[in-house]
Amino acid sequence: MARRKTIPSSLDEPPAGLVRLWAPWRRTYVEAAGRLKLKCIFCFGRLSEVSRRERLIVYRGRLASVMLNRYPYNNGHLMVAPRRHVASPELLSPRERAVISELIAEAVTHLRAVYRPDGFNLGANLGRSAGAAGVADHMHWHVTPRWDGDTNYMPVVAGTRVVSELLEESFTRLSPLFKAVQLTIP
Numbered sequence: 001m002a003r004r005k006t007i008p009s010s011l012d013e014p015p016a017g018l019v020r021l022w023a024p025w026r027r028t029y030v031e032a033a034g035r036l037k038l039k040c041i042f043c044f045g046r047l048s049e050v051s052r053r054e055r056l057i058v059y060r061g062r063l064a065s066v067m068l069n070r071y072p073y074n075n076g077h078l079m080v081a082p083r084r085h086v087a088s089p090e091l092l093s094p095r096e097r098a099v100i101s102e103l104i105a106e107a108v109t110h111l112r113a114v115y116r117p118d119g120f121n122l123g124a125n126l127g128r129s130a131g132a133a134g135v136a137d138h139m140h141w142h143v144t145p146r147w148d149g150d151t152n153y154m155p156v157v158a159g160t161r162v163v164s165e166l167l168e169e170s171f172t173r174l175s176p177l178f179k180a181v182q183l184t185i186p
């Protein structure tokens, strides 16, 4: 199936605990990375509902956003990023840090409710030597659900088409939950 023309998601290597997951659909993206000039996927202005769905943005706030990783390491793999294009957490304002921290907690809450995972990998890669690539200069946190034995799970459903369907479904299930988010930080 021809891949819909969309903006590529993060190329990042996963946080350390994820390296054993096999995600063969990522190879297409990683191979293309050297040839493509990637736009920053975390920088965007006003978006229609259609664009938001195409970009897999489940939450768009004034200071931070949450989106599904188009090349996920596992079902429900989310990324939380500041709206500002900054490369490292010390460049964030205290308020941005607080909002991101809340959104990571929201992501865990909603992923638990929807997917009932056995655990999570939470983390960020700063700099290419730490595994960041593609959009390395716009930092973001990975929130990846894990299941017992999931190193064997994703290859069962491997394939661009299946992953694309999973992403559509994930967006449909998670987006309404994030719409209801009321941050305690204004």
Ligand SMILES: [Zn+2]
Residues within 6 Å of the ligand: 040, 041, 042, 043, 084, 085, 086, 137, 138
């Ligand atoms: Zn950016």
